[in-house]
Amino acid sequence: MSSNFRSWPMTLLLGFLSLPIIVMMVYLFVDTVTDTTAGSLIPDRFTLEHWRFLFDAPQAGRSNIWSVTLNTFIFACSTSAIVVMTSLTSGYALSRLNMPYRRLLLGGVLTLHAFPTVTLIISIFLMLQMTGLYNSLLGVILVKTALELPLGIWVMKGFYDTVPWEIEMAGLTDGASRFTVWRRLVLPQVHPGLAALGLFSFLAAWSEYILPQVLAPDGASQVLATYLQNLIKDDRAPDFNMFKSVGLFYAMPVMIIYLIFNQKLMNIYGGGTKG
Amino acid sequence: MRILLDQFTKTFGATTVIDKMSLDIESGEMLALLGPSGCGKSTTLFAICGIHRMNGGRLLFGERDVTHLPSQMRNVGVVFQNYALYPHMNAFDNIAFPLMIRKMAKPEIERKVLAIAELVHIEGLLKRKPAQLSGGQQQRVALARALVREPDILLLDEPLANLDAKLRLEMRSEIRRIQQETGISAVLVTHDQVEAMSMADRIAIMDQGQIVQLAAPKDMYDEPVTDFVASFLGNPPIAFLQGTVEGKTIRLENSDIVLPLDAQAAKQGNGTPIRIGVRPEHFQPEHPVKISGKISFIEEQGREELFDVTLSNGMRLRSVQANGGAFRLGDEVSWGLAADKVLTFDPSGRRI
Amino acid sequence: MRILLDQFTKTFGATTVIDKMSLDIESGEMLALLGPSGCGKSTTLFAICGIHRMNGGRLLFGERDVTHLPSQMRNVGVVFQNYALYPHMNAFDNIAFPLMIRKMAKPEIERKVLAIAELVHIEGLLKRKPAQLSGGQQQRVALARALVREPDILLLDEPLANLDAKLRLEMRSEIRRIQQETGISAVLVTHDQVEAMSMADRIAIMDQGQIVQLAAPKDMYDEPVTDFVASFLGNPPIAFLQGTVEGKTIRLENSDIVLPLDAQAAKQGNGTPIRIGVRPEHFQPEHPVKISGKISFIEEQGREELFDVTLSNGMRLRSVQANGGAFRLGDEVSWGLAADKVLTFDPSGRRI
C-alpha cells in the first residue's frame, strides 16, 4: 500500500476482533488431543482417546463413522460435479447465446439466486416421494444441487461475461462451430470460476445439515452433519472433547481445501459483483 | 477475391446504424475503412465475416452470394483489434487452430504453420503463450492465424491500435508486405489516417454509416469531396477560414483580408458564404499570396516546427516548416498561401 | 519552485529500480522525462509527490527538505496518466476535492473552482460526471484539480497517452499555456518524443533508472550524446549505418561505399568500427554526398512521403520528402547525404 498510512493500528484492531474465531479454532485443535480439568483453560495431559470413535465399533443404533464419511463424500462430490456441469452450460447459454426467453430465464435465475428453497421443504419432500428418492442420498444430492444451482449459474455467467467476445468471434471465423468454440476456446478461459464454484458447492454440500436431516433420516444415508449434531444433542453423551474430535474430523477436508485453495475460493465472485 | 456489399443495411434494435451502404472491393486490393468512432466500421467488418447478420442487402464474394452463410463457412481471416489470441494455447496452436478445426492431418498442419510463421518472422516464438509475446509479436501471430488457411479475404480491425508508435511503423509495412505477397483482398479498419494512407490501395471514408468518399490515398488528400474528409486527413490538420465571395476573391469574416479564389469557386454569386481550407504545408513564407498575422504558438517537433499564426480577425492558420529557426513567439509575420492548393467548400461542407 | 532530487535511490524488494539519480529542475521550468517503458519515469514522479518513499537520497523543494514529508503535506499537483478522476463525483466536486479536504469555506471553494475551470475552458461542464466527459475534457478536469489549490509543483504522468491525435495536439498547447501562465515548475512524463519536444523547456532522457541526457529539445535533437538518444528522438526515426574508419572516411560494412566523416570522427584510428546515424530529412535527392540504392518501400503520409532505400549491402536509409511524387517502388536512386548533419557514434553508442 501507499507509504502515507501506518498499518499497525489496523493490525491490532483486527487481531483483537478476530480473537473469538482464533480462540475457537485453537481450542478446536488442542482439545481433541488433550484432557482439561473442568473449570480450567489449560490442558493438562495429552491423549488420543477422544479419537476413539474412529476405530471403535459404533454403539448400537448409531451409524459407523466411516460409512457416514463416505456418504458425505459422495454427497459433496456429486453435488459439486452436477452443479459445476450444469452451471457451465447454463451460464454460457445465458451469457452468450441468442435464444428465446433469454431475458426471462436470466431474470428467473437471478430471482432464484437470491431465494433459498429451504422454506419449500415440505413440498420438496413430496416431490422426492413421488420420484421415489426420499430417504436416499441421490434425492438429497438433487435437492442440494437445485439449491446451489442459481448461484452457480450466476457465478459462471459472470465469468463467461469476462471472456472477450473477440475470442469467440475469432473462433467462428476460424471455422469452428459454436459448440467447438465453447468447448475448445471459452471453457479454458473460465477455469478460475470453475474451480471456485466447484470448491464452493463442495463445501456447501459438505456442510449441509437441514436437507439430509429432513430428507434422508435413514441411517444408510446419514452424513457427517447429522451425525455430529445427533451426537451433540444426546443429553447423556460423553465429553465435549469427543464432539470436537468428531467436529475436527468433519472439518478436516474443509480445512485442507481451504489451506490449499484459499485464493481460489476468494475468486467466487470474480466474474463481477453486480447482480 | 472481389467483395461486393450491395445496399447493406444494419440495425440494432430500433437504431439503424448503416443504411443501404454499397462497397466494391477489388480482388487483391487493400481497402482502408477510415472514419470517426462509432461510424460503423466494425459493423461493416462484422457483416462481411458473418458475425452479424445483415438486415438488408447482399454480400457477394466473387460471384458467390454469401449473405446467409454462417461465419464458419465463409473462409474469411480476421485480425481483431486486441488480436483475440487464445490465451491458453501457445503460438503454434493458435495458428494451427483453424486447420485443426478442419481436421487437417497433423504433418500437414505442421508444415503449413511453419511456412506461415516464417512469412511473418515468428519461427522462434511458436512455443510461447500469448502472454509471453510482445504486442508486435502477438500481432504477427494473429496475422498468421488469419492467413494460414488461405482465406479468400482478410479483415483487419484496427490491428495496430494497441501498439506504440515505433512498433506501429514497423507493423504497417509488415502487414502490407504480406498482403501484397499473398495477393489477398483485404479490408483494413482504422481510425488513424496515417495508417490508412500508408497501407491501403484505396481509402473509404465513412461517416454515420455512409461512405463519404472512396479514392486512392493521394487523391483523397489532394481532392477531398467535403470539409469532413479534408479535416480528417493530414497531420497537422488543415485550417479553415470563413468568408464570403466577392467577385473572384473571398473576403474573410470580420476583416479586410481578401484572398483570390480559383475559377470554380469564383463562380459562386457575390456574398455567398464559403470556407477555404489551408493545409500547413501550403502556408509557407515563400508562397506568393501573402497574408499577415502574429505567431501565437510554436511547437518544436524535431525535424520541423509547427506554427500557429493568428490573423487580425482571430482566425488561425497553421504552418509547418523544416527550418523555421528564426521565428519567435509573438513575431508579426507575413507568409504566403499556395493559392492553387487552397480548397474551397460551400456552407454545407461540399467541395466547390 | 526549484526541485532538487539528490542521489535518489528506489528499490522494490530486491530490485533496484533507480540508483543514485540526481535531477535539478528550475523554478518555473517544464521538464519532460522521456524514456522507454519501465525506465523509472513514474517511479521518479511518485517519489516527488510522496506516494513512494525514497530508499536513499534527498528531495528538496526550494530550500526545504521534504524527503520524509507525507504526500498530504507536500502541496504537489499531479495529473495521472488515466486522470484518476473520482468517478462518483461530478467535475465540480472533483476539482473542489483538494479544497474540501482543507476545509475551505464553501463560497471560497466555489470561487476558486470557477476561476480554474474558466482557465481550462470547462465552465460549462462542471455538472457532469467523468463518464460523461470526453477524454480531452477529463484531462482538463484533472488538470484543474491539480492546479486549483495552487500547488508548488505540477507533475504530469503521461497526461496525453489516452487521447487521439487531434485532441492531443490541442491539449499540448493548452497545458503548456496554463503552465506558463501560472509560472509553476512542472515535470512531464511521457514516452512520446514529439510531446516532449513540443512542450518542455528541457528534456531529460532516462534509461534504466538513469538520466542519459538533459538538454533543451532542439539541442537534444541535434546533438544527442548517444545513439540511444538519437534513435529515441525523431519521427520517422534515424537510420544507422555500420562501418569502419578509413582515414577521413567511413567504409560501410560489406560494401565499397565510402562516406566522408567529420573532423572529430576522423580522428579515430583506421579500422575502428563506428556507426553513423542519418535522419530522414538529411537524406534527400538534392544533398551533395550521393549514395545509391533501390527504393524498397514507399509510404504515403499525406503531405509527405516516406522512402526506404536499401543500399547494395542491405543496409537501409530513410528519407522523407514533401514532393517525392516521381519515384516508384523499385526505382534505383542516387540521393545525397547532408554530410555535416550526419551523427557518428563509437561501438559503445557514445557520440563521437
Added chain:
Amino acid sequence: MRRAHLLGLGFMTPALIIVFLFFLAPVVLTAVFSFTSMSSGTGISGGAYEINEQTLRSLTDRGFPKAKSEKLGHDLYRIGEEGLGAVEADFGKAFADEIRAELSGELFEGRRDLERELKKLRSRPRSIRDLKKAADLFKRSVLNTRFESETAFLDGVGETGVELTADDQAVLVKTAYTGWSWTTANYELITSMASTWRAAKNTAFYVLLTLSFNVGFGLFLAITTFYLPKGQAAIFRAIWILPRILPPVLYVMMWKWLTWDTGFLSIFLSNFGVEPRNWMLNSDINAWVCIVLINGFVGASLGMILFSSALRAIPPSMLAASEVDGANRWQQIRHILLPQLQWPILFTTSYQTLSLLTSFDYIYLSTDGGPGRSTEVWALYTFHTALNNYGGVLQYGLGAALALVLVVIGIAASLFYLRLFKFNELVSQPRIEQ
C-alpha cells in the same frame, strides 16, 4: 429456429429440469397445500373412512341422529351362515363346522369376546392372526373398520341396516373421512394468531440487525484488510472466511463451547469474578447478540469477499490522487472507497436480506428459537410448525401457508431488486448474431 437457439436451449435443459422439479413444482405444491388441512393426522396421500368412538361423538355434535349413531357404534359379531361359509372357504370345513356346532346364532359385543370363544375350539387355526381374521368374518358392524373408498364405506354402512337420509350421509361421510380437506383456515389462523405476529416481528428484527452487522462488519473487514500489507491481509481474510466455509453444525458447536456456562467465556471470565452462566441463552438480549454474531460472522465473510474484490478494482492512481490531494485515511475511506462500494453494498444487502429471511439453519442449531421463542423467526416457525415440534403433530397445511408467505415476499423482493439493479442493462444482447 436457429442453431444457436437450439444449442442455447439444450445447454439450459439440465438446469431447467432440476429447477423445475425442485423449485417450481414445490412452489406450486406449497401453494396448493396451503389451502388444505393437511397434517400428520390426516396424512398427505389421502385418507380412509372409519367410524370409531371419536367419530361417533363428533357425529352427535354435528346433528347426526343419535339413534343411528348408536346403532353404528355397536361392534357386533353374529355367528351366521354367511360368516360360516367364509370361514369354511378360508380356514377349512372342520373349523367352520365346529363353530357352527358350538356357537351358532350367538351374538358378541366386541371382537375380543368372540376370539376367546374361538380360542377354545380344537380345530382353530394355529396363528393368532388367522384366528382374528376368522373372527372378523362374523363382523356385522362398521365400527373401527377402515374403508379405503367412499363407496365401500357406504356399502359397509348399508349392510348394517342403518338407513341414511342424504343429509345424514353427507355428515357421516365427512366425519368419517380421516384425510385432509380444502380450507382457507390456514390463512385465517396466520392473521389471527399472536405467535405468527411475534415471529414476524422477530424476523424483521433479526433481518435488520443481522443485515446491518453483515454489511457493516463486512465493510470493516474489507477496508481494514485493504490497508494492510499483503501478507497480513491474506491472513485476516483467511481467518474471516472460516465462518462461511465451516460446516454450520461444527461452527455453532464452537459457539456453544464458547458461550456455555462451562464454556470458554464463563471459565475465562470467572478469573475476573464473573459468575459462570450460559452466555447464549441467559437472556433474550444475550440470545439475540449470539444469533446476530453467529449469522453476522457468516454474512460478513461474504461481504468481505465481495467488497474486497470491488476495492481491488479501484485504480491505485485514484488513491494516490486523493493522497496527493491531501486526504487523510478517514477522508479517503469516506470519499473514495465507500462511494466505489455502492453497488456491492446494494448487492450484498439485497442478497442477504433474502437469505436471512428464508434460511434458519444457524438459529435452529444454536438457540432453536429460544429462550422462550424470543428468537424464533418466521422461517424457523414455519419449520417448527410443519416438520419439527415436540408434540409431533406436523401441520403441513399451515406450514405451507406460512412458507408461501415467505415465497411471496421473496419473489416480490427479488422483482424489486431486479428493477433496482436495472436488470435491462444487465442483459446485453449477444454480440454474435447466429
Added chain:
Amino acid sequence: KDLTITVWAGGTNDADIYRLDAIEMAADILSREWEIRGEDLNITVDKKRDFAGWAEFKQAVTLAAESGSAPNIVVTSHLDIAPWSQAGLIVPVEDYVDMDSWPLNNIYDNLMEITSYNGIVYGLPQDAESRPFFFWRDTMKAIGYSDEEIDALPAKVEAGEYTFANILEDGKKALEMELVQPGYGFYPRPSNGPDYAQFYQSFGGQLQDSETGKLVLDKQAMTDFYQFFADAVEAGLTRKNHIGTEWDQWYAEVASGKAAMWHGGTWHYARYTGKEGLDDFFGNIQFSLIPAGNENGRANTITHPLAYLLTAQEDEEAIEIAAQLIKIASEPRINTLHAIKSAHLGISHEQSNIELYANDRWAAEATERLLPHANAQPNHLNYGKFSEAMFKGLETAWTGTKTPAEAVAEVEAELTAVLGDDLIVR
C-alpha cells in the same frame, strides 16, 4: 426365511439402549421358537436411535411412513397414537397378537389403557415412568425442616397439606438465607414436556372431558398455574429466562444441590447417580408427587410411557413377526433390564417379583409412591397442539411478556381457533 425388522427409537440415550436391544433379544427367542416348530426364521434387527431429538425423530417417522419406507417398529410416546392411527401410519397391535396371553395379560391395565385409542389397543407399553417433585434435603434442613419432617413430606404432599404456596414460601426462605442463588429456589424443567400438564392438574385443571372425549381448557386452573410461575419469577425463585437452559447444565446443577426444589422424571435417578456422580441419592434428595396447587387441585403425577408401535406395511407377515417381537420384548425379565438400567418403572405386575427390580430401591420406592397416583395425558388427535399452546402461554407469562390472565386469553383464542369443536372452555 430371512427378514429384516427395522426399529427406530426416539429420544434414546445409551442408558435406554434396551429399547432396541430388547427387540434383538426377542428376535433371538422367536427364531428359536420357530426352529423348534421346524421352521427357519432368520431375523436381522436394524436398530436406529441417532436422532437429534424427539422432534427430528417424529418428523423422520412421519415422513418415512408417508413415503412407504417406515420402520417396522417405532418406540415413541403414546401421544403419537392418536394422529398416527388416524393417518393410518400405524396398525393396532391387538389385530396381531393374543391380548389374553402372557406376557400381555400381566401388563398394568392402566398402561394398556394409555396405549389404546378409541378402544383399540394400538401399542404395547415399553416402559413406565413418573414425574416427581424433588427437594434438596440439606437446603430444606437449613430452612428449618427436621429430618423427620422431610421424610414425612411425601405424605404431606399426597394429603394436600404441602402445596405450591408452601413451595413459594420455602423457596423464598432459602433465597433469603442465601442457601441458593436467585433463580434457584424452584428450578423447573427447561423445555416443554408432560410435566407442565401436571401443574395444570395441580391447580384443578382437567385435560380431557371423560364424557365427550374433548380437550378441556380450564381458564381458572390455567391462570392459577401461570400465576404461580409469574410469582416464582417475581420472588426470584425462578429465572425469567430459565426456559432453554441446556440440559447438561440443568442436570449438573440440580444434582449438585444448586437448586432447592425442582421436578423431573424417575429416569433422572440414573443421571444423577450416574454421570453427575451423586452417590447418595436418598441421603440428599427427597421426592414426592407434584403437590397440589391450591384447594381446587390435588397432588398428582403424570406418567408418560413410551410404546412399541407397529407401522402399516405392505408385507402383512412382517407386521405379524414385528408384533411377535414386541410381545416377547414385553416379558418382565427383558423389560426389567430396561427399567433398571434406565431408571424407568416396570410395565407389568410380575416385575416386582424379579430380583433385579425388587432389589432396586429406587424402582421399588418410586413405583410405590408415585405410580398409584399417576395418570396420563389423553390420546387425542389434537393434544399436541393443546400442549404446545399451553406451554407457549406459560412462556409468555413466565417471561413477563404478558400477565397470566392475558396469556390465558391468548391461549384461549389460539386454541379455539385451532381446535374449534374439539375444545371445551371452562
